[in-house]
Amino acid sequence: MSKNIVDEYIDILQYYLEYYGLYHIDIKNLLNTSTDIVQDIKKGKNGPTLKKLGEIAQLFGLNYYEFGNPEFKVPEKENLPTLTQEKILWRAEVGPPQSKKYNKLDLNNAVIDALEAFKDMEKFLPSEVYDSLPQELKEKLGSTIRITGLFSDELSENVEKTGEKLDKGEVGRKQEYYKVISLEKGLKRKK
Structure with missing residues (x-):
């Protein structure tokens, strides 16, 4: 056959x-x-x-x-x-790719570690945080959208929206700016 x-x-x-x-x-x-x-x-x-x-x-x-x-x-x-x-x-x-397994807490903590570089900035974009991550972590996350999702959910106690949006004159949803409010690690507590 x-x-x-x-x-x-x-x-x-x-x-x-x-x-x-x-x-x-x-x-x-x-x-x-x-x-x-x-x-x-x-x-x-x-x-x-x-x-x-x-x-x-x-x-x-x-x-x-x-x-x-x-x-x-x-x-x-x-x-x-x-x-x-x-x-x-x-x-x-x-050499060959090395696969590191990340669980949800590891992912969140790695993003919080990356936020350290943004703690003194008035505003930053999720795409800037994503770009600052190690390549293997970026591959695990897949896209900037995951960072924005983390900021809205598990890391909502670590960052907040500034109210400003990036206007690049493109069609579609505009990126929103954030600022760091805490670098405390750990999953968001359920209310």
Whole structure:
């Protein structure tokens, strides 16, 4: 019995990752996505659309039909897009990704630690706090939206809104400014 096309595509992608010394997280970062696209495809969570297949193939300087062809010659490193080359060099230097498990309290405390740098500021944006976090924690949180969510819930006793909003002239919800009111650690007490 032959493999289905998704399994075959994942096998090809896994071969490319191993060939270049990359990991799923590297693909996630190169695609600038908050989810592990490889795991999503494997689990059938988000089926492989042509757009996704094309984006992954472009990481290796290929069209989707070239990448999906097991007979197609793997490109030399020097022929890959610059960002992919840089990621390969970086990964070779730092080694395999180290996964640190964060529980909810650890996440909250890590954000409170980051707030230390903002304690004397009149105002700051959640995106500035997010940008100041270590990369592995940013990957765990996924986006600035999680920081804003923490500020509204578990860390509401640590920060408060200033009432000012960032107006970048864009459509959509404007970011709100916050200020630090406490650096005390611990989960918010339920009332």
